[in-house]
Amino acid sequence: MISSRPPSAPQPRSPFPSATPAKPAPAVLESLAHGASVRLAGVRRAFKGGVVAIDGVNLEVGLGEFVALLGPSGCGKSTLLRLVAGLDQPDEGAVEVVGGGVAFVFQDAHLLPWRTVLENVALPLELAGIRAGDRLAEARAAIDEVGLGDASGRRPAELSGGMRMRVSLARALVTRPRLLLLDEPFAALDELTRHRLDDQLRALWLAQGMTVLFVTHSITEAAYLAQRAIVFSSRPARTVADVPVDLGRERGPAIRTEASFARATRVLFDALEQAGA
Amino acid sequence: MIRRALAPLAALAVLLSLWELAVRALHVPAYVLPPPSAIAVAGGAEASTLAAAAFCTGRAALLGFALSAVIGVLVAVVLASSRLLERALYPYTVFLQTVPIVAIAPILVLWFGAGFRSVAVSALIVSVFPVIANTLAGLRSVDPALEDLFRLYGATPTATLVKLRLPAAVPQIVTGLRVAAGLAVIGAIVGEFVAGYSEEGAGLGITVMAANRQLRTDLLFAAVLSASLLGLAMFGAVNLAGYLLLRRWHPSEKSDRS
Ligand SMILES: Nc1ncnc2c1ncn2[C@@H]1O[C@H](COP(=O)(O)OP(=O)(O)O)[C@@H](O)[C@H]1O
Numbered sequence: 001m002i003s004s005r006p007p008s009a010p011q012p013r014s015p016f017p018s019a020t021p022a023k024p025a026p027a028v029l030e031s032l033a034h035g036a037s038v039r040l041a042g043v044r045r046a047f048k049g050g051v052v053a054i055d056g057v058n059l060e061v062g063l064g065e066f067v068a069l070l071g072p073s074g075c076g077k078s079t080l081l082r083l084v085a086g087l088d089q090p091d092e093g094a095v096e097v098v099g100g101g102v103a104f105v106f107q108d109a110h111l112l113p114w115r116t117v118l119e120n121v122a123l124p125l126e127l128a129g130i131r132a133g134d135r136l137a138e139a140r141a142a143i144d145e146v147g148l149g150d151a152s153g154r155r156p157a158e159l160s161g162g163m164r165m166r167v168s169l170a171r172a173l174v175t176r177p178r179l180l181l182l183d184e185p186f187a188a189l190d191e192l193t194r195h196r197l198d199d200q201l202r203a204l205w206l207a208q209g210m211t212v213l214f215v216t217h218s219i220t221e222a223a224y225l226a227q228r229a230i231v232f233s234s235r236p237a238r239t240v241a242d243v244p245v246d247l248g249r250e251r252g253p254a255i256r257t258e259a260s261f262a263r264a265t266r267v268l269f270d271a272l273e274q275a276g277a
Numbered sequence: 278m279i280r281r282a283l284a285p286l287a288a289l290a291v292l293l294s295l296w297e298l299a300v301r302a303l304h305v306p307a308y309v310l311p312p313p314s315a316i317a318v319a320g321g322a323e324a325s326t327l328a329a330a331a332f333c334t335g336r337a338a339l340l341g342f343a344l345s346a347v348i349g350v351l352v353a354v355v356l357a358s359s360r361l362l363e364r365a366l367y368p369y370t371v372f373l374q375t376v377p378i379v380a381i382a383p384i385l386v387l388w389f390g391a392g393f394r395s396v397a398v399s400a401l402i403v404s405v406f407p408v409i410a411n412t413l414a415g416l417r418s419v420d421p422a423l424e425d426l427f428r429l430y431g432a433t434p435t436a437t438l439v440k441l442r443l444p445a446a447v448p449q450i451v452t453g454l455r456v457a458a459g460l461a462v463i464g465a466i467v468g469e470f471v472a473g474y475s476e477e478g479a480g481l482g483i484t485v486m487a488a489n490r491q492l493r494t495d496l497l498f499a500a501v502l503s504a505s506l507l508g509l510a511m512f513g514a515v516n517l518a519g520y521l522l523l524r525r526w527h528p529s530e531k532s533d534r535s
């Protein structure tokens with residue numbers, strides 16, 4: 001179901017073998033049809049007590065783009081993501097998502113501890129009133145996509161942190177979202193697990209073509225994952241840089257040691273430093 | 278398990294021995310403080326009376342406890358449904374905690390008649406507050422990220438209550454029920470003091486008063502002990518049920534149990 005490597009690259013097998021054989025990534029045009037577009041114009045959000053989290057933010061994200069949102073911690077990235085998800089309303093300006101189907105992945109897995117993996121992943125479909133048979137089949141497919149097929153009967157307390165995060169990812173994917181919002185999703189994991197999940201997320205994006213907004217404070221993670229990185233200033237968040245990451249669509253772990261990767265992280269590093277991180 | 282029971286059992290044996298020796302050495306009259314051996318003998322001789330009384334009290338306490346669980350959770354759900362309702366009504370639920378049950382028991386007799394029903398209602402009144410308070414705290418302490426998730430997926434308020442808030446509150450509900458189980462027995466016995474006389478049979482509260490009037494202090498102690506055991510049994514049953522319910526998913530159940 002997923003292909004986490006370009007077919008040509010001489011890479012070891014995927015760390016998450018899936019039940020179904022790997023399928024080549026769909027053509028760009030085909031994947032565009034699956035994304036949503038996002039537009040923020042002059043958005044301001046101030047909280048009670050006078051904290052202005054974001055102010056004057058303009059942002060356009062096209063269909064099927066993978067965009068990293070970088071910025072110093074506390075600058076308002078989570079606030080921005082909640083606005084895009086419709087979980088919060090701006091005080092000024094407009095937030096527009098065209099194409100619907102939003103899913104959200106938080107920094108921690110936030111699973112329902114009394115439910116099994118399968119029941120957790122099926123939750124969004126359950127809330128949408130999908131019949132039990134259909135939603136469980138969809139949930140199984142999503143669990144397979146993140147390589148957790150063996151764990152579907154277990155409960156969150158019986159899983160490692162990385163597995164829980166993959167359940168969270170499967171729960172987001174089960175609705176086949178057109179816009180996937182992730183708020184520092186892998187920040188709490190060890191580096192090896194994080195790299196694996198990065199690869200998996202990229203593979204899922206290549207296969208499904210949804211639009212991805214990925215909040216992170218890791219420069220290398222932003223460079224590795226995204227086609228484009230937007231750098232925010234410290235609070236109140238304003239966009240200070242909007243940089244393409246020219247590393248091609250197909251990336252594998254080997255790229256982390258290449259000069260082009262070092263250059264890309266350098267660009268982001270400079271932009272972030274200018275932002276006053 | 279056996280090892281952990283060893284220390285308290287040893288402490289009990291020492292305590293009982295000291296009690297026995299002290300009472301005999303100091304020639305304390307048996308109607309003031311009987312020795313443990315006399316209590317055991319009285320308990321053995323009146324075993325069937327005590328068992329019948331414990332059954333009578335236990336039945337009323339159990340009904341009171343069950344009502345407490347249902348009414349307590351329902352009241353908490355209603356209070357949690359709006360800040361305004363909670364602010365308006367919660368102070369009055371505190372009354373339940375301060376109401377002198379002995380003083381209102383005559384009213385219960387007036388309304389429900391003497392005996393079983395009044396005693397059960399007395400158990401309910403005494404035990405319902407911890408259920409309300411704990412359930413309310415549980416319903417209020419739901420992970421905000423999960424509330425966001427339910428909102429994102431367009432969950433109705435009912436779905437959010439049934440699939441998120443109530444299950445998330447289960448550990449606190451169980452805590453409330455544990456406290457309520459012990460209190461229900463106390464409430465039933467106090468209720469019996471005033472409202473317990475009836476044809477249907479006498480509970481432990483009646484036994485306690487009768488033994489007291491006859492200066493049969495050994496039987497009095499045996500009845501008090503039976504009441505404690507009854508409370509302990511109800512507490513233990515709730516504890517076990519809570520443990521079985523929560524062991525699969527509630528992290529604190531692993532470390533929290535003493
Ligand atoms: N609900 C809220 N009420 C008040 N202040 C908030 C709220 N949410 C966030 N903030 C404040 O807004 C600022 C930005 O927060 P956040 O968006 O979480 O930053 P980031 O995700 O970039 O670390 C912080 O100073 C935070 O304290």
Ligand SMILES: [Mg+2]
Nearest residue numbers: 074077078183
């Ligand atoms: Mg944040």
